[in-house]
Amino acid sequence: MNSPEWQKIEVLADRKYPVYLGTSLEELGAYLPALPEKVEHILIISHQKVLDLYGGRLMKGLGDYRVNLLVVPAGEAEKSLERLSQLTTAALGYGADRKTLVIALGGGVIGDLAGFFASVFMRGVRLIQVPTTLLAQVDSSIGGKVAVNHPAGKNILGAFHPPQAVWTDFTTLESLPWLEVENGLAESIKHALIADPGLFNFFETQVDSIKQRDPLIWRTMVTRSSSVKVKIVSQDEREQGIRGLLNLGHSFGHALETEMNYRGVTHGQGVSIGIVAAAHLAGAKGFISLAEVERIKQLLRNYGLPIAIPGQNPQALLQRMQADKKNQGGRKILILPQGIGNAVISQDCTDNEILAAWQQVISG
Numbered sequence: 001m002n003s004p005e006w007q008k009i010e011v012l013a014d015r016k017y018p019v020y021l022g023t024s025l026e027e028l029g030a031y032l033p034a035l036p037e038k039v040e041h042i043l044i045i046s047h048q049k050v051l052d053l054y055g056g057r058l059m060k061g062l063g064d065y066r067v068n069l070l071v072v073p074a075g076e077a078e079k080s081l082e083r084l085s086q087l088t089t090a091a092l093g094y095g096a097d098r099k100t101l102v103i104a105l106g107g108g109v110i111g112d113l114a115g116f117f118a119s120v121f122m123r124g125v126r127l128i129q130v131p132t133t134l135l136a137q138v139d140s141s142i143g144g145k146v147a148v149n150h151p152a153g154k155n156i157l158g159a160f161h162p163p164q165a166v167w168t169d170f171t172t173l174e175s176l177p178w179l180e181v182e183n184g185l186a187e188s189i190k191h192a193l194i195a196d197p198g199l200f201n202f203f204e205t206q207v208d209s210i211k212q213r214d215p216l217i218w219r220t221m222v223t224r225s226s227s228v229k230v231k232i233v234s235q236d237e238r239e240q241g242i243r244g245l246l247n248l249g250h251s252f253g254h255a256l257e258t259e260m261n262y263r264g265v266t267h268g269q270g271v272s273i274g275i276v277a278a279a280h281l282a283g284a285k286g287f288i289s290l291a292e293v294e295r296i297k298q299l300l301r302n303y304g305l306p307i308a309i310p311g312q313n314p315q316a317l318l319q320r321m322q323a324d325k326k327n328q329g330g331r332k333i334l335i336l337p338q339g340i341g342n343a344v345i346s347q348d349c350t351d352n353e354i355l356a357a358w359q360q361v362i363s364g
């Protein structure tokens with residue numbers, strides 16, 4: 001591979017697979033002969049906008065293969081059974097079979113939808129994740145979780161379908177709108193907070209370079225952040241334990257997103273508020289110092305992420321948390337930071353403690 005600096009890290013799960021970081025879209029075709037079984041037919045699943053931006057570069061390397069494009073409209077609503085069925089009809093129309101390789105070119109929505117399609121089409125076909133958003137590069141493309149939504153909830157129908165490889169071209173991030181960058185930053189900061197104090201410090205010291213999208217700084221940020229995800233899923237692919245730490249901020253954040261009907265708050269903003277609420281709760285339990293709580297808030301604030309939600313009702317938010325998928329036997333399972341760069345799964349937070357944490361983010 002000719003890219004100036006690329007790296008391979010491996011997910012050491014049930015089936016080992018590589019995460020290539022800093023490789024280029026054009027080079028993916030040259031990598032395919034390295035897969036254990038020969039590739040002949042490829043289905044690329046993507047959004048029109050992403051294909052317009054990057055489809056040509058990816059196709060450059062795929063001249064030796066029979067390739068069909070399946071275009072999906074953008075938006076979370078497309079992670080649906082209806083879209084899955086349409087993809088299936090189109091794939092059959094193109095003569096897809098059990099040897100077809102699916103390439104998911106896009107953000108987390110494409111990764112989850114194309115990944116779920118790959119997990120069930122003909123009882124499972126091969127998948128390569130080519131993530132093009134920051135969130136997808138540092139988080140959703142790694143770990144094998146794929147899913148579609150159901151009217152009853154997000155990601156209700158899903159599977160573990162690890163890819164053959166994750167192929168990350170950092171240059172695709174140059175066209176990403178800032179609001180989408182924020183979604184990825186919230187997850188990256190979360191990774192730093194749960195497992196990498198050095199990365200947390202990097203975020204603190206590189207604010208301007210990160211905001212200005214300095215390519216070298218972004219390379220370091222994405223590489224370190226995805227390494228956290230790789231390390232965690234390598235230890236616990238099926239989320240029996242430590243993988244749960246990746247949910248830090250999400251129980252609070254998800255409650256806020258549903259309470260606000262997904263309007264006026266992005267996922268990244270929800271996670272940011274959720275991290276602050278978890279930090280307050282951890283502070284109250286003595287897991288982190290008040291100075292550390294302030295450090296976390298300051299870091300999120302520096303990246304323009306919200307740290308307060310004035311006007312919300314704490315009781316209503318607490319109520320929303322009753323429906324969290326992670327709850328067990330009526331007990332809320334929350335992830336709390338323990339210092340900077342470490343986190344714990346807590347099963348003994350009382351409703352009063354949670355309410356107090358909500359009150360702190362509401363009053364700011």
Ligand SMILES: NC(=O)c1ccc[n+]([C@@H]2O[C@H](COP(=O)([O-])OP(=O)(O)OC[C@H]3O[C@@H](n4cnc5c(N)ncnc54)[C@H](O)[C@@H]3O)[C@@H](O)[C@H]2O)c1
Nearest residue numbers: 047074107108109110132133135136140145172175176183
């Ligand atoms: N499977 C997992 O482990 C996991 C983890 C976290 C999140 N997710 C899922 O990820 C989804 C969110 O993913 P997302 O934040 O990437 O959003 P997204 O996939 O909706 O992408 C956001 C927008 O950016 C556009 N886009 C993509 N790449 C671009 C580029 N390079 N330049 C310009 N525009 C580009 C897309 O077309 C889309 O409009 C959610 O459905 C969530 O459930 C899954």
